[in-house]
Amino acid sequence: MSAPPSSPRAPDAQSPTREAAQVFLRRPAALAGLVLFALIVGLSLLGPVLYEADPFDIASAPLTPPWSSEAWLGSDQQGRDVLTGLVYGGRATLAVGATAAGIAVLIGVTVGALAGYFGGVVDEMLMRIAEFFQVLPALLFAMVLATLFSPSLVVISLAIGVVSWPPTARLTRAEFLKLRELDFVAAERVIGASTGRILWKAILPNALPPLIVSATFAIGTAILFEASLSFLGLGDPNRMSWGLMIGAGRSYMLTCWWAVTFPGLMIFLAVLAISLIGDGLNDALNPKLRERR
Amino acid sequence: MALAAFVLRRFLYAAGLVLAVLVLNFVLIRLAPGDPTETLAGQMGGMTEEIRTELRQAYGLDLPMLQQLGIYVGRILRGDLGYSYFFNLPVTSLILERMPATILLLLASLTVSVTLGTTLGVLASRRPQGLLSQLITVGSVVGYSAPVFWTGMLLVILFASVFPILPVSGIRSAAVSQGALRDALDVARHLVLPALSLSFVQMAQYSRLTRASMLDVLGADYIRTARAKGLGESSVFFKHALRNAILPVVTIIGLQFGNMLAGAIVVETVFNWPGLGRLAFDSVLRRDYPTLLGLLFFSSLLVIVANQMTDLAYRFVDPRIKAG
Amino acid sequence: MLLASAAVAQEKRGGTLVMGQSVPTAQFNNAVASGTGVMVPGAQLFASPLMHDESWNPKPYLAERWEIGADALSVTLHLRKDAVFHDGKPVTSEDVAFSILAIRDNHPFNTMLRPVERVDTPDPHTAIIRLKSPHPAILYAMGPPLMPILPKHVYGDGKPIKQHPNNARNVVGSGPFRLVDVKPGDQFVLERFDKFFIPGKPYLDRIIVKSYPDSQTSILEFEAGRLHIQPFFNRVLELERAKGNAQLGVTGKGYEAVGGINWLLFNNKKKPFDDIRVRQAIAHAIDKNFIVKALHKGLSKAATGPIHSGFPQYSPDVTAYPYDLKKAEQLLEAAGLKKGADGIRLKLTCDYYPGDEDGQKRLAEYMKPALKRVGIDVEVRAPADFAAWAKRMADKDFDISMDAAFAWGDPVIGVNRTYLSSNIRPLVFTNNAQYVNPKVDELLATAERESDQAKRKALYAEFQRIVTADVPLYWLTELPYHTIYNKKVQNVPTTIWGTASPMMDVWLAD
Secondary structure (H helix, E strand, O other): OOOOOOOOOOOOOHHHHHHHHHHHHHOHHHHHHHHHHHHHHHHHHHHHHHOOOOOOOOOOOOOOOOOOOOOOOOEOOOOOEHHHHHHHHHHHHHHHHHHHHHHHHHHHHHHHHHHHHHOHHHHHHHHHHHHHHHHOOHHHHHHHHHHHOOOOHHHHHHHHHHHHOHHHHHHHHHHHHHHOOOHHHHHHHHOOOOHHHHHHHHHHHHHHHHHHHHHHHHHHHHHHHHHHHHHOOOOOOOOOOHHHHHHHHHHHOOOOOHHHHHHHHHHHHHHHHHHHHHHHHHHHOOHHHHHHO | OHHHHHHHHHHHHHHHHHHHHHHHHHHHHHHOOOOHHHHHHHHOOOOOHHHHHHHHHHHOOOOOHHHHHHHHHHHHHOOOOOEEOOOOEEHHHHHHHHHHHHHHHHHHHHHHHHHHHHHHHHHHHHOOOOHHHHHHHHHHHHHHHOOHHHHHHHHHHHHHHHOOOOOOOOOOOOOOOOOHHHHHHHHHHHHHHHHHHHHHHHHHHHHHHHHHHHHHHHOOHHHHHHHHOOOOHHHHHHHHHHHHHHHHHHHHHHHOHHHHHHHHHHHHHHOOOOOHHHHHHHHHHHOOHHHHHHHHHHHHHHHHHHHHHHHHHHHHHOHHHHHO | OOOHHHHOOOOOOOOEEEEEEOOOOOOOOOOOOOOHHHHHHHHHHOOOOEEEOOOOOEEEOOEEEEEEOOOOOEEEEEEOOOOEOOOOOEOOHHHHHHHHHHHHHHOOOOOOOOOEEEEEEEEOOEEEEEEOOOOOOHHHHOOOOOOOOOOHHHHOOOOOHHHOHHHHOOOOOOOOEEEEEEEOOOEEEEEEOOOOOOOOOOOOOEEEEEEOOOHHHHHHHHHOOOOOEEEEEOOHHHHHHHHOOOOEEEEOOOOOOOOOEEEEEEOOOOOOOOOHHHHHHHHHHOOHHHHHHHHOOOOOEEOOOOOOOOOOOOOOOOOOOOOOHHHHHHHHHHOOOOOOOOOOOEEEEEEOOOOOHHHHHHHHHHHHHHHHOOOEEEEEOOOOOHHHHHHHHHOOOOOEEEEEEOOOOOHHHHOHHHOOHHHOOOOOOOOOOOOOOHHHHHHHHHHHHOOOHHHHHHHHHHHHHHHHHHOOEEEEEEOOOEEEEEOOEEOOOOOOOHHHOOOOOOEEOO
8 A cells, every 4th residue: 555656747737538448458467356356246236126135034044055946145044045145235334335445545645644644733733633543452442342232234334444544644744745846736825716716626636546546445444344354253144244244154154165155256346446446546656667678 | 873763753653653542543433423422221231311411521521622622632641551441451452362363373374374375485496487486476466366254164164063173162161270281281282273263364464475585586686696606506596595585574574563463353253353453353243442553553653663563673674775 | 869871870970071162161159150051060060958769759969967846937957068179178057057148148149048147056067057037048059059059268358259260160079970070162171079978979080161152062972982971951953963873872861850841931011912812712723732743843842831840849731822723723713813815913022032043043943833823923033142141131121032941950940930910021031921929929939938849739739720711921942952972971860960079989980
């Protein structure tokens, strides 16, 4: 996630975007990631529409092994169908990932932008807060939050978001520190643009490339995070998710390996796809790296 | 003089952070809905009003807020992290008892992941387009993306049923001591799988970082100069490039500490490793708030210390910082 | 006390028994805590005044003899003169007096010794327990899991006994084993106490008690021959697997005094569960046979009423609610609950006590399809954790809920609390059905003091008849607790307390 800074560009640079897209699409790994991600999102969004079932229902005899006609991927200790769980569980997992990453990016960009642009006392204070959240062991803190407030998707997303914003804040701050000194920002100031306009309209678009990369990775991290919490028994018990399936199957894994292996594989593939996309974006949006390859 | 001032400043700053963690801890208990005494009722198999009142007093739940905070901070400064009613032990001794197991696990997996990770990263940077490099790159993305508990569980399933050659649970066999050497070997055998599963993620990170850092350094001017001076390629590579490229890797070890602790919670749970992570999991299951908050405080403290040490180490290692 | 082939075999001395536990032992002092994690090791470390056999008969242990006063207001214990604590000091009546009062004042089972007024010690080997009212339950409260005799010179040093430093380490008792090593959260080692007061016992040199928080690991260790015995096992899946292994034995004996029952709790104060016909209808709609045979694979036993069938006070003469969907529907119609257009006549939520998957969660989940058949739509409210469930119970914020309780030796200790109207309190494990029947209150109060066993039994039989007719809750199964053991283990403990009594007769065959 240590994306080196990009070179500053004027706000509406069309060609670099196209160029970046070309670089991205020429990388087989990134392309594979994109396709995989599209498949997973497609399955999670369309699957429940096309295939109607209750993932909590007892669909077949408990502990039916996979590759059988009544349960293709087997059933868990309660007789719940693993395949149905995979189809229905993706939404919650992806939603938590996206929401938590969204929260982290929102807080991180806001804090980082203010700190980087204003500097001085504001910077000092905000960075102290960021550092405070960075020394809190993220998983443990999220566990405490989810334990104290019973675990629902909202609490889990908030807990993950709250512990994962500092890296984004640091990155944003660095970009803003650098960009605020540049000519086109000075020009905005001269024509009397408001601070808000300078921050969001002038600087932010130029700081976007590394932030996009960072946000992409943040989604992957958040998904892993949700999965870990669910595995530890702190998932939302009323919403099927891949993490919940693993958490429920954990104490049966030696008899019923399929109930943990398949949802784990889905999480792995989702995060892998996101990581590949992130790597591709990093290369594409980072001209310095690009030259070398 | 400048160094002493620097150290003092860092220390004061760290102390501020510790205090902030304490206040946060305190606020968290108060924010929690419900009453921790409810949980204790279950563990005691029943409960009376008298026990409840007694517990509320023991927790100090009946005093004014600020006074409670004062008492809380005072206690912690004396090394008293509270009392675990579930384990019937002071939280401090509980944590200290479980710490060696976790430290062993962390050190083992740190050694494995740093050595293997940097080696792979260096190898990958020698020929960035080569097959080996591609393989290593793909491998590290895979390692980074696989959930720790999932790889751990796959290892358990594999070694429990398919190749039962390594223990998949606990830290030692159920046996009385058979001499220091055999005991150590026994623990080492139990350590293999948990340390490996914790290493995968870390290894991926170190190899990615080393590779990127090496490529960065290899493109720098002074390497070009070294090459221009006619130094041998391996001399350039190892003497000049590696030494500089390893620097960010060293600093990341300290910063990774928090992540490793997170990994330890999950890995210790999968492998029933009786350390701090397993303790955290058990405390979550039993809603043992004093232990959970004690652990949060204690691990924050560890991270703060690790970060400060990294900062200091960095100052000693990197000449550029000293100059500036 | 013998099981399997022990009758022919010759006891062999020595050896190390490896015992598994699923609940880690936090501390060892069972004078101040309950639960299997403390009662099992506590019974090895501390001796108690009495023991009990398989048929509920009290047997001498620390007390050679005992007499109950003619007015039933005193119990005189005559102690053995040769008993010593692990630190070599003799066990005296002072220690007995100290322990009984400490238990009365600190043990979570507060009804267990409530009538004890004081303990007199006329000489070092005689202790006279003075009671405010007759208390027949005390014969069981003096057993190994409930009445450890603590050395006064260690635990009476003024430090708060619940957090006494010798509870978790350096435990001093007078039982057959002493604590030599503790690896917290992992294992502890008990070693033969050479000066144990019963000559020649125990047979084993050592017991290593190892925590297996995960029952899958236990079964792997059993299969590898590394684990010898694990009591209080209630996971159906692993029990089944153990039964299929020729090296392993499985027994349900040794849990009679624990007396655990899983039941369905009705919120009797909430509509429509205040109507007995609705409660009866739900009872008729539940197929206990399916629960026992299919869900528990025959490992549990159907419960018939508030008292476990292993108890001497148990009576089979109760109102039963056979599985009868037609009758259930009639009762619901009569109660005015008509089916809507969607075939649903009533929507309700069902909670469960988290922690026992087979006994609680799976039964709660079974309610959904079962009650659907009579037009009741059940939403299972998965509790986030114990505290969340306990709060719902305490606040009476539920329709129906799965629940369970252990009786621990006598109805006074663990049964009364669920049915006494005086025990309707904002706490978990109290009378949360909010059941009020003055006749029941009176019966229980009389039975608590009735010293004549036959009369007492009749009172409890009457209690069981009334309560099952009122059906404030519906009893589903007895807890499927089992001991898994390697067949090398001889004399597997099968008294009413099972492994929560001293394992001095256990030995290992080659």
